[in-house]
Amino acid sequence: MANTAAINRINGLRDIRRSPASHLAAALAAGSIQGTVVLKEGPFQTMAGVRVDPRSEEGARIAAVAGSLPARYGDVGGTDRVIILWLGPSEFLVVAPEEAHDSLGGDLIGSLVAALGDAPGQVVDLSANRTTFELSGPRARATLEKGCALDLHPRSFTVGTALSTEIGNIPVVLQKTGEESFRLLPRASFADFLGRWLLDAMREFASPEVP
Amino acid sequence: MLLIPCPNCGSRDETEFHYGGQAHVAYPENPAGLNDREWAEYLFYRDNTKGAFAERWLHSTGCRQWFNMLRDTVTYDIQAVYPMGTPRPATAKTNATDAGTASTAADSTTTGNAAPSTSSTSITASSTTAPEGATK
Numbered sequence: 001m002a003n004t005a006a007i008n009r010i011n012g013l014r015d016i017r018r019s020p021a022s023h024l025a026a027a028l029a030a031g032s033i034q035g036t037v038v039l040k041e042g043p044f045q046t047m048a049g050v051r052v053d054p055r056s057e058e059g060a061r062i063a064a065v066a067g068s069l070p071a072r073y074g075d076v077g078g079t080d081r082v083i084i085l086w087l088g089p090s091e092f093l094v095v096a097p098e099e100a101h102d103s104l105g106g107d108l109i110g111s112l113v114a115a116l117g118d119a120p121g122q123v124v125d126l127s128a129n130r131t132t133f134e135l136s137g138p139r140a141r142a143t144l145e146k147g148c149a150l151d152l153h154p155r156s157f158t159v160g161t162a163l164s165t166e167i168g169n170i171p172v173v174l175q176k177t178g179e180e181s182f183r184l185l186p187r188a189s190f191a192d193f194l195g196r197w198l199l200d201a202m203r204e205f206a207s208p209e210v211p
Numbered sequence: 212m213l214l215i216p217c218p219n220c221g222s223r224d225e226t227e228f229h230y231g232g233q234a235h236v237a238y239p240e241n242p243a244g245l246n247d248r249e250w251a252e253y254l255f256y257r258d259n260t261k262g263a264f265a266e267r268w269l270h271s272t273g274c275r276q277w278f279n280m281l282r283d284t285v286t287y288d289i290q291a292v293y294p295m296g297t298p299r300p301a302t303a304k305t306n307a308t309d310a311g312t313a314s315t316a317a318d319s320t321t322t323g324n325a326a327p328s329t330s331s332t333s334i335t336a337s338s339t340t341a342p343e344g345a346t347k
Contacts, residue, residue: 073220073274088274089219149224164220164273166227171272 020131020191031199033206037139039198042132046101048094048112049124058119065115066094074161085162085173101127131191136181139205146201168197216292219274231267233257234279263290263302
């Protein structure tokens with residue numbers, strides 16, 4: 001979908017774009033332990049911050065564009081391509097693949113703005129606001145539990161839910177994408193810190209377990 | 212560490228919250244009519260209650276919403292959580308069983324005195340489970 005013509009339309013700026021933790025790519029690869037816990041930075045995402053009353057008419061119009069709005073904390077709305085994270089009772093984060101962005105041939109932001117219209121609320125392009133870390137493996141939960149006070153046991157934190165919380169003392173949206181895989185969305189300015197914090201937390205799993 | 216029951220997000224660590232000071236401090240009806248003394252008292256003078264104290268909290272790294280909380284300043288028992296703009300609930304809850312820890316107390320918005328009551332008579336003999344020394 002990310003056709004070259006669309007990329008050329010933004011004058012090659014896409015080619016020089018660097019993700020907030022791109023300088024850690026080699027360290028993330030070196031620090032990952034295959035089969036135990038693997039950390040990598042995810043691809044660019046198109047993100048839009050939406051503030052709208054979900055029970056209102058404009059909320060229904062937003063839901064018609066991006067998929068159902070999550071009703072309460074933990075819920076994840078959206079469709080199979082676009083997910084909507086719950087940040088507050090009237091605040092949501094729409095996350096979609098990069099090529100959904102208007103500058104790359106998609107229409108996500110524009111259609112959200114059109115859906116809101118003049119109604120009270122806002123739609124803001126936040127694509128550069130957060131980066132994504134993908135943490136997976138049998139010890140992924142143990143890694144996160146070193147710095148997250150939430151109950152991350154599967155009986156409480158189920159697949160397909162997301163919570164806005166603190167990990168390593170910084171604010172993060174934590175999404176559980178699989179039984180042993182998590183997606184972390186820190187703000188861009190925290191990406192370096194969180195990447196290094198996770199590497200440090202993962203390091204013990206590289207050593208043989210002490211009985 | 213307090214475990215604070217956010218009305219939107221459930222129980223979370225105290226570090227996710229910011230303290231907003233005393234609740235129910237009404238903005239003056241006619242600010243221009245106050246003298247310096249009254250204005251200073253509105254701005255800076257707050258109760259220093261021993262016992263149940265109504266205060267504002269912001270869940271800053273969660274839902275980013277404000278709420279009011281009734282907390283015992285001696286035992287740290289969270290007696291009620293209720294929305295902004297609603298009157299302070301009565302402090303009738305005097306259970307000594309779960310004092311000292313955060314409890315998901317039912318936010319009783321049904322009853323309550325409308326005035327920002329800061330009377331110190333809310334401490335009854337059965338509710339003070341303060342450790343020895345805290346009362347000195």
